[in-house]
Amino acid sequence: MRSKGQREKEERIEENIDDDNKEQEVHKNRSHSKRLVIVAAIIPFIVLAVMIFLLFSPTLQSFINSGIPLPEIAIEKIEFRENPSQIIAFIRNAGPTEITIAQADVNDRIHAAAIEPGKTLSRLSDAKVIIPFFWNPAEPYEVGITTDDGTRFSKTIEAAALAPNPDSQQIIFFAVIGVYVGIIPVMIGLLWYPFIRSMSRNKYNFFLSLTAGLLVFLGIDALIESNDIAADNVSSIFNGQVLIFIVTTISFIALLYTSERLTQRAIKKSMSSAAETTSPYTSYSNSSDINSPRIKLQATQLQMQELVKPLAISLMIAIGIGLHNFGEGLAIGAAVLLGEIALSTFLIVGFTLHNTTEGLAIVAPLAKSRKLMLRRLVLMGVIAGAPTIAGAWIGGFLYSPIATIIFLSIGAGAIFQVVYSIGSWVLRPTNDNGKKSRIVSVNKFTIAGFAIGMVIMYVTGLLV
């Protein structure tokens, strides 16, 4: 679609050409040009369609398809079941053409198997290969799939473990794990609120930077984790690594926009009662101009920011951490499913310690805001922690590597957005008593906080 301005410009040109024409004709021209615009928009599509048609014609096909299409089977997930004892492989045709599966093997020994829905897989479609097999817990197994041209694809599981079954017991089990790993640690972290509240500005900035450090670690962790999954479990056709980058970026930008809108709207709303409406999009740099006649208004605005912004940041942190914990839950559930980890008390303790810092991250920006309701704090804890439960359910029962990397990437984007918000908040111009503005630069407190934040995460991460 062309913009109104462009259209008007064109019309003006047409008018210049047909200077002598009457207004009626101008009107005619206008509708005529409108039709032209539509045709111009459609023509490329027609050309493209013809092009595609030609490409699929037998002559060009024989010209293009000189190579032999190689089959590609991705074994996305392997499950171990009992009663009856089975190994189930979830496979996907990641090759360029239709594939027929000829046989399955376990540890390179041919075994009878069933394949559902059928042995012929169209491009990108998936199937379930069920191999009756007496497997032994904790032993490694290699499952192989052979296509009709004799090519064998295989995947190794380090240690076979019984796949979780979505019965009430397992659902409760994962919920409890989620509560321990997600909600409780975050809530514990929130208990630091009174402590942080009573500290000086520099110490407060230290803790904010610490939070940023914690979050940067989580963000990097999520990216690496999703990269591993993309490399190991996602067929190359999905371009897993590119997807991580795209999703992270989109998540970052979208959340940045959302949080800015939320903050501005809240400020605008609270301002409207205090003063006449000015542009809420006034940038910070203007505020350093003391001689500006609008200084008084801006002072009020900054005061409102002091009130509203921390809450918004905290909420964004809670959401970001929530997304991250959802990914963490997926990872825990999937790890149980894939038999990669044994859930031990030690592991849960590790996650608990690790995630306690997340509560700190939520509570830090709120330290200086007055009138904080406990209910609101608890709610943020739930937003941050509860997704772990949902993640563990989905990861444990319906593991999908592609969904996992998408969630992890959204979480990474959210986390980086929060880091950005904290950064701009720490380095914000402060307004003391509405008289003086200064910009807090990077100092030893912020640097130390940032570094220590990452180190804390690294050390507690060793426990997991």
Next chain:
Amino acid sequence: MSRTRLWLFSAIAIAILSTAVLLLFYSKNTQSLARAQDTNNDFSRKNIVGGHTPGYSILETSGDVLDPVSLNVTIKDAVVDPMKYLREFNYGKVSKLPNGTTLREFTLVASDDKVKEISPGVFYNVWMYNGTVPGPTIRATEGDLVRINLINNGSKSHTIHTHGIHKAEMDGVFETVGPGGRFTYEFTAEPFGVFPYHCHMQPLEEHIVHGLYGVYIVDPKTPRPPADEMVMVMNGYDTDFDTENNFYTVNGIPYYYMHHPIQIGKNQLVRIYLVNMLEFDPINNFHLHANLYQLYRSGTSLVPHEYTDMVTMSQGERGILEFNYKFPGQYMFHAHKTEFAEKGWMGLFLVKDTTPTTGGPAYNSTTTANNMTANVVSQSQPVSQKRGGEI
């Protein structure tokens, strides 16, 4: 941000999340429920048995069955009919030379462009003599003049290198036969024994692993005692070209004799001409269950070398195995390199109580072999159910 909005936002988020989770569970459960109902109502569902190992429960599936081990799948474009091949001996076009020597003339046509089914559902570009892997079994008596006409219908050069005693120019090594070319090998059949013949073009590995080989038997002038004679070639297929075999077989198709047991008579002398043509793996072997056999290494002696149930051979090695079963029933035979066994090299003898009508020559005719095949096919169903625990 107002408190109401915060509440609203969180409530919506939680609601969406929980609905998604519930929906996922619901859809999964209803699917499995529907499937369970399907399997109850539809009797056309296929059953599969978990391999040949006893104790595996029968698995019902709405999908397809991948079971080359125990399922009797009709192979439309098979690389060979193992049951026909088993007892098919070609004595050639026989004529007498003026000096009284018997001339046996054979024609082998080499090809290298065919894609055949080597295991149920697995297609592989095989290079063949007379359209099968292994190629036809050539049989002569010691002192006969053997004439083999090679017609190369392939796109590459091929030869026939026959083991045995002959002149250098009849060895099929330096006289390469190009595409469309012909060559006639002529030599006296000596000594008696069992020999492989194969293409000797380089790369040798490539020409052999694709299937250009067969068995050449020279009978002693005084024939061996009559027996139910069979030929068995141990081979493999490297279908993904990683210089490791994906399939191991005896007589060309993995597991074939598992669902088509070889019928033999109780107390009937069985003689197997066994040749190992397996590429890549240094050894191969033949183990017979619940019995022992007399082993004549290379078949060049009338006195057995060993009385055993296990013979190990490297590529090109061969021998004659003689045995008979005292008790009726099903007996396994397989490579005692279990990897080979579990990738196709295993089979069954079905020992029948009825006294065999004849030995030896009767089984050599193709018609008898076909009748046998028909019998075995019709009986394979109850047989496979009785199977279990032989290994």
